[in-house]
Amino acid sequence: MAKTAGVSLASASYALNGTGSLGEATRDHILQVADKLGYRQNLSARAMRTGKxxxxxxxxxxxxxxxxxxxxxxxxxxxxxxxxxxxxxxxxxxxxxxxxxxxxxxxxxxxxxxxxxxxxxxxxxxxxxxxxxxxxxxxxxxxxxxxxDYAGGGRLAAEHLVQAGHTSIGIISGPTDVLSMRQRCDAAASYIQQHGKLAYRVVNAFSTDLEPKVKEAIRSRAATAVFVGADLIALGVMQYAQSIKLKVPAQLSVIGFDDVPWAQMTSPALTTIDMxxxxxxxxxxxxxxxxxxxxxxxxxxxxxxxxxxxxxxxxxxxxx
The missing domain is CATH 3.40.50.2300 (Response regulator)
Incomplete structure (x- = not known):
């Protein structure tokens, strides 16, 4: 292959392995020749030679x-x-x-x-x-x-709800054995308590299926807004709220965390914290x-x- 490309064995090796000092034009030329020849690396041989x-x-x-x-x-x-x-x-x-x-x-x-x-x-x-x-x-x-910055994200979410005029806010957390989840929800709870009322704080698995205590909290209508620790759970919250004729966001504002692709596809689209x-x-x-x-x-x-x-x-x- 090196002979066909008109380069040294070292240059061919550099191009194929993405290593060494080699000009971009030369590297591209070698890779094009390798592609035309149908060259495929033998990973086992490479591992024996390079240790990788x-x-x-x-x-x-x-x-x-x-x-x-x-x-x-x-x-x-x-x-x-x-x-x-x-x-x-x-x-x-x-x-x-x-x-x-x-x-x-x-x-x-x-x-x-x-x-x-x-x-x-x-x-x-x-x-x-x-x-x-x-x-x-x-x-x-x-x-x-x-x-x-999970804590920073939790504060951002709570601050957005407070600035929107909400004074009674709930938190639906993901599993609390995960530190990053505790950090985002603790920061949100602290901000909410400083500027209003924490209506409830309940926990749900990383799932759109909601636990009975979570459903009970939503049905209570004790909060006009809720911070949800993960978008996947937030999608379940919105779906359940709408199933009990609780309008989102007119009667319950929802903000999530993660900004998963599905967050833009809900109706209404989910406000969230982007990672x-x-x-x-x-x-x-x-x-x-x-x-x-x-x-x-x-x-x-x-x-x-x-x-x-x-x-x-x-x-x-x-x-x-």
Whole structure:
């Protein structure tokens, strides 16, 4: 292949592996020749030669939640730009499947793992010893982590509801065993209590199916607005409110957290707090490759800002 392209073996290797010092025009020429010849890398041979497979692992807790396919796509696109492929695994919210998934990725020799754990617990134990790993969203001691400003996002949500004129506000939290969920809901509760009344605070699974206590809180009409700790739950809240003839936002304003793609497709469209998933994914891959390339032993925490996304599910409360 190098002979056909009219370059040295070293230059061909640099182009195919995305390494070395090579001009863009030369790299493009080599890759075009390789494509015409139908050249395919032998990953096993590459791994034996370089000690790397060119593959990363991505461990996610629930691909039925629209938040995670969006994150997966961002990670895959970023990795592809760096000439890496990505093996994606869904642990279905199970710590047992999480352990099995991580073990499988390690056994297949991935160069590193981007891990969105089920909870804030190191279920992997020593499985990840020596395997570059970056954690997204969760807080697990000993791992570099990529997070958003969850507390700041919770305050933004509460502030938006208060500025819209709401004085009696409820909170519907996701599972409270997750620190990032507690941070966003605690910050929202603190702001609400400083500027009005916290009508209720209840907990729901990461699901559109609502728990009886959540339904009871909504039916009580004790709040004119509600902050929901995750968009997936917020979609369930809006659906249930409308099923009991409680108009959103005329009778109940709803604000979520995450800005999943479905948030724009509801009627009304969901006002929410945006987490910059593309930037977080890009940084997760970059941080992982820094660890694989430099063998760095970093324990950093990188925090991204959140932002309010105003749509149609929040308005001023009706006069009673």
């Amino acid at each position: 497979t060119g593959a990363l692992g991505l461990v996610l807790p629930d691909l039925t939640n629209p938040f995670f396919p969006t994150l997966a796509q961002s990670v895959i696109q970023t990795a592809r730009q760096r000439s890496y492929s990505v093996f994606v695994t869904d642990t279905e919210g199970s710590e047992e499947l999480e352990i099995a998934s991580i073990r499988l990725l390690v056994e297949h020799g991935v160069d590193g793992i981007v891990w969105f754990p089920v909870g804030d617990r190191n279920t992997a134990g020593t499985l990840l010893s020596g395997v570059p790993t970056v954690v997204i969203d969760r807080t697990i001691p000993g791992f570099e982590s990529i997070q958003a 910059p998933l593309g930037e977080m994914a890009a940084e997760a891959v970059a941080a992982l490759l820094r660890r694989t390339d430099e063998q760095a032993d970093l324990r950093r925490k990188i925090v991204f800002d959140t932002a309010l996304v105003q749509r149609g599910s929040v308005q001023r409360p009706a006069k009673r």
